[in-house]
Amino acid sequence: MRKIPILIPIPIPLLILLLLPILLSSCTPARASDLDARLQTIIEANHLTPLQSTPQVSADKIALGQYLFFDKELSGNRDVSCATCHQPLVDTVDHLPLPIGSGGIGVAPHRRMGPGKPLVARNTPALFDLGQPEWRTMFWDARVEQLDDGSLTARTSQGPVELPPGLENVVAVQALFPPSARAEMRGFKGDPMRDSPGDVDIFGRANEIAKFQDNDIPAIWGGLWRRIIAIPEYMDLLQKAYPDTPVEQMGPQHLVNAIAAFQIDAYTFPQSPWDRYLAGERRALSTEAKQGALLFYGRAGCSVCHSGNLMTDQRMHNIAAPQIGPGKQPAIEHRDYGRSLITRKDEDIFGFRTPPLRNVTLTAPYMHNGAYDDLESVIRHHMNPARALADYDVMHLPPEVRQRTWISESLNQAMLDRLDPLLQVPADLSDNEMDQLLAFLEALTDPAAKDLRKTIPQRVPSGLPVSDDPAVMRAFLQDKPFVRHP
Template sequence: MPVDPAKAELGRLLFYDKILSGNRNISCGSCHHPRHGTSDGLSLGLGEGGQGLGRSRISDNGTNRVQKRVPRNAPALWNLGATSINVLMHDGRISVDPIYGNGFNTPAEEWLPQGLTSVLAAQALFPMTSSVEMAGNVGENAVIGATRDRIDLAWPIIAKRVRGVAGYGDRFIASFDHISAPEEVQITDIAEALAQFMVQDFTSYDSPFDAHLAGDTDALTDQQKAGGDLFFGSAGCSGCHAGPLFSDQQFYALGLPAFGPGRGRRFDPYARDVGRMGESDNLSDAYRFRTPMLRNVELTAPYGHNGAFPTLDRMIRHHLNPVESRAGWSPSDLQLPDVPWLAATDFIVQQDRFEMARQARARDIYLRQDLTDQDIAALVAFLTGLTGANARAEVSYVPTSVPSGLAVDMATP
């Protein structure tokens, strides 16, 4: 995806501006921060009603408090502009597809606005309409109220907010050829700017592994090379983690421990996460999740669609023996912000033995069972060789202020 620097820099401001949220209290960058590998460092994050960044994020109190944890781990944003990507989200609910006239298959179906130029731009619209992420709770603001009437009714409200800020109107006119006045700014333009920023700042192909491929024989350590031999060879990792992005973009059941509010289908009776089946309604897709891309994976702990494992070592060991790993897992493995009023339901799904049995049976991973501790350490070392130099140096910068005048979430040194 080609980048227009003017649009990307406009997108930077929007990415960190809380004006895009219903209550003007959370930005995209609150949960996808470069100081946390473009994620948030949490197993399950706190969206609407939270304050602070990363592992320091807590819930507000009183009427503004968090009502529900974000159901899934905040995915990292690296390389999402790659032309080979045609599906996004853990369950693939955002995809390129001509089934609808707008060119994308999304939860908005035909209500998704026309004119979006990439699946990344399409995806950027949906956190704004999620009550637990950015929209807020029913009765709190016009955005969530409009979303509950029909999802596409919320986006014009947000676009009107943005174009009403003088600093944004001028920037859109300067950045987009088809915009000659602030009142012409639409939600699709906002989505395009956000996508341009993410591609500009979060494209990463400057790792030691890339240098190794280019002929630098000293770019990887001997241990990393040994891990690479296992990864692409007998350990079988590259069967799913394939290609330049280290993902086949397909969906698999890993049998991860279950907890949290989950993301089920509309009429699921309790907290569970059915994975890809929630999008496809195909029973064979139950508990399957999209293969994560592995570039910069070192920076994006914890791991799994729900952040169940704190380290790469633990995630690899789970692949080798999911039954043993699941049995030995403990809630103490989690990075889960303390929210006392949610604690009673955080693990309620584990009380359903039938659901636990269904999830345990759904498993697509059968790797070598005889990898040694030395082999696993080599695999972890290889994965650290996929960390880009710019990502490691955290060169993507956060603006200290935004045109709306709202506070910007800044990480402490």
């Protein structure tokens, strides 16, 4: 007798009914809720919350800060503003591996070096979410820092820096430095590393702040303060921004506090899909991004360093990023020893601050020197630094960076020998897992951060052009008396 298959006598509807629990558990809604539950545990364990929106600050203070941020009056040669490198048209960065400051030509990312002018040694970081209360360091080497007792400090490789009183936060402290850096904003003549008497601005007038020592912040800002208060509109703006203080009692701290207030107000974006998810909106993230989050906080080990709400522990780690560009010290070319230049400690060699990751899809190239153009290469580097260094190809770099790059096996080996043991990203992440991590990083971008045009003012009180377009600059200078400096 032929055997009758057992299933045939069972009516189809009954079969479906019997199999229903199995069917349900394997379809997406059920899996998603399982993902959500696992993520919830992680979110609680890591104390993660959505970013905060901006604190209330007077519109007058923000307006003063906005003008200063875009005003080239704060640069020695009157040719560079903060926005030259932190260009709002391109996401508060310049999309160059290494920035081009004083003497450069053009609008980022098409900006090119001027003849005889240097490249800046490190990549321009984005200015997103600087008002979050967790911030206590600034710069790739955290040389601006808020100590545990709340005091604000800054150091350079030459030692501690004297800061004016009344600075409001690390962002304000930071703003004191770009105008003091010769290659960025201060300008120079001849050797960029020496005192530069004889340097002139775009009108041919003496650059009176060129002559000071690099970390003489009081002298440099004394000069900048005199420039600003010589402009009547700035006197008005200062009085409005700080109505309770007579201008005679003000100083550079009032300028940088306003610059910080502007950056915080203009560039805080607390509505990324990840932030919405943290606020309870479960559908803000795709399943792939949720799986990426599980990896980020789990097996991939990213959150060991990219921890907390800012996704950075604000500590320095050596993950052996390829060394490209001129390096930080003229005496030791093509090397950047990172944090150790500030602390002079052996353990800090090649240490760079873990970068924050909000809106990271917008801010290529990546690493402290812009060595990588895309996020997949960055993650692959974390997975296997030795392989990534061996495979690193300088040909994708712009010529001016490539010409100043000198990678050697011994340098790579020196970095690998000191690799931070906390870097335990598995080398065998699958392509699928890579996609999930990338989807998670994508979910860290607030769509509102993609168009920042409205943060650019039409004009600034000095009357200098806001734009870095060489044609605009030429037209501006055409009818100006040019005083050639002796």
